[in-house]
Amino acid sequence: MRKIRINGGKELTGTIHIGGAKNSAVALVPASLLSDGIVTIDNIPNISDIEALQEILEFLGAKVTIENGQMIIDHTNLENKEIPESKSTKLRASYYFMSALLGKYKHVEMYFPGGCSIGARPIDQTLKGFRTLGATVEEYDNKFIISASELIGGHVYLDMPSVGATINTMLVAVKAKGETIIDNAAKEPEIVNVATFLNNMGAKITGAGTSEIRIVGVEHLDSCFAEVIPDRIEAGTYLIAGALMGNNLKIDNIIPEHIESLTSKMIEMGLDLKIGVDNIVISKSDDLKPVNIKTLGYPGFATDLQQPVTTLLAVCDGVSTLEETIYENRFKNVPYLNDMGANIEIDGRKIYITGVKELIGKEVAATDLRAGACMVLAGLKAKGTTVISDVEHILRGYENIIDKLTAVGAEIELIEE
Numbered sequence: 001m002r003k004i005r006i007n008g009g010k011e012l013t014g015t016i017h018i019g020g021a022k023n024s025a026v027a028l029v030p031a032s033l034l035s036d037g038i039v040t041i042d043n044i045p046n047i048s049d050i051e052a053l054q055e056i057l058e059f060l061g062a063k064v065t066i067e068n069g070q071m072i073i074d075h076t077n078l079e080n081k082e083i084p085e086s087k088s089t090k091l092r093a094s095y096y097f098m099s100a101l102l103g104k105y106k107h108v109e110m111y112f113p114g115g116c117s118i119g120a121r122p123i124d125q126t127l128k129g130f131r132t133l134g135a136t137v138e139e140y141d142n143k144f145i146i147s148a149s150e151l152i153g154g155h156v157y158l159d160m161p162s163v164g165a166t167i168n169t170m171l172v173a174v175k176a177k178g179e180t181i182i183d184n185a186a187k188e189p190e191i192v193n194v195a196t197f198l199n200n201m202g203a204k205i206t207g208a209g210t211s212e213i214r215i216v217g218v219e220h221l222d223s224c225f226a227e228v229i230p231d232r233i234e235a236g237t238y239l240i241a242g243a244l245m246g247n248n249l250k251i252d253n254i255i256p257e258h259i260e261s262l263t264s265k266m267i268e269m270g271l272d273l274k275i276g277v278d279n280i281v282i283s284k285s286d287d288l289k290p291v292n293i294k295t296l297g298y299p300g301f302a303t304d305l306q307q308p309v310t311t312l313l314a315v316c317d318g319v320s321t322l323e324e325t326i327y328e329n330r331f332k333n334v335p336y337l338n339d340m341g342a343n344i345e346i347d348g349r350k351i352y353i354t355g356v357k358e359l360i361g362k363e364v365a366a367t368d369l370r371a372g373a374c375m376v377l378a379g380l381k382a383k384g385t386t387v388i389s390d391v392e393h394i395l396r397g398y399e400n401i402i403d404k405l406t407a408v409g410a411e412i413e414l415i416e417e
């Protein structure tokens with residue numbers, strides 16, 4: 001079994017270069033199949049979720065090459081086949097194939113997607129989008145058969161601003177007849193990235209990044225070039241590492257505005273951040289004030305940074321609170337942090353964190369991707385050695401994490417035990 005071992009307490013200095021956003025790239029890759037030409041996607045992150053999507057594309061007959069972070073996809077020989085359950089359950093983003101294949105072929109047979117176990121993750125809003133545009137959905141246990149004789153634009157009101165449902169509805173609507181309106185759409189930067197990508201192919205999408213997106217269907221989508229935006233969650237995670245152990249640690253190649261909900265809390269805590277055009281320089285502080293945080297859709301505080309930031313709040317001076325409003329089971333990191341010396345109480349969707357002076361290295365587990373990031377951060381801060389198991393979760397979403405942290409002074413390695 002692969003594990004991550006960290007000898008904590010090392011100062012972090014130098015530059016960490018942030019890669020392409022996982023949650024954009026995992027949508028762009030399936031979305032590419034809507035094009036009848038060749039699609040080039042730059043700044044593809046080197047993570048196992050991308051490998052899983054590449055496998056699915058190749059299974060469907062696409063020719064995929066990746067060189068120097070650039071993915072080139074040729075769909076000339078694509079076939080609309082049923083994606084095996086073992087491939088769709090590897091990750092949440094497999095359901096972008098559902099909408100892309102439905103949009104292209106008006107028929108798709110697929111299984112329920114996988115993803116981190118952080119709460120119930122229904123896809124009812126995605127299915128509502130499909131049905132509104134004229135598709136019929138048959139459900140058999142875990143399998144969906146979705147068909148439409150014709151896809152016709154419609155008015156989709158999302159019950160909640162779901163990232164997945166917004167992207168899935170866009171992917172079905174781009175080739176549907178007439179106009180689709182998505183109301184109460186998610187506003188995350190990843191949605192703007194996907195809309196720009198589709199528009200580069202010839203789609204007609206306006207309003208991405210606001211709560212009302214309008215899509216006028218087109219018949220044909222062409223070759224295009226697109227770039228994945230910087231990963232705001234990876235950036236936020238390393239910024240927290242800097243707040244814990246940094247000495248002028250530079251987090252480079254980022255869009256600072258995308259992580260303002262985190263940086264504004266850091267400033268409130270008393271951290272000194274030097275915010276540049278595409279980078280932030282941060283140093284640690286041992287005198288941090290407690291804060292209250294509530295997760296919300298963008299531009300609110302990102303749920304994906306909730307577990308990482310818990311490590312920082314765990315060593316603040318005083319009591320902080322953290323409320324998780326998006327997922328009902330995203331505190332699986334807490335017992336492990338407490339085992340390392342933190343003082344955190346869970347009360348339903350809220351945690352109360354009483355700051356402690358130090359954390360102690362322990363054997364812990366990465367129960368999901370961002371819980372794993374929380375454990376890595378705790379390991380960097382802790383006295384002694386931390387060993388993290390179930391690291392596959394971490395490698396799904398953080399590219400070259402060992403190399404990136406080693407390069408700035410961390411003692412961290414991937415071990416086989």
Ligand code: EPU
Pocket residue numbers: 022023024026092093116119120121122123124125126127160161162163164165186303304326327328369370397
């Ligand atoms: N929801 C429904 N019905 C739906 C869709 C969503 O009830 O049809 C609920 C979910 O149960 C959840 C909330 O709405 O409580 C948010 O779900 P959303 O659809 O926005 O999330 P997602 O698209 O499944 C993406 C990211 C997540 C990130 C969320 C929120 C991908 C592949 N995943 O998930 O990323 O937490 O948006 O920003 O883009 C991660 O990277 O660690 C991660 C979990």
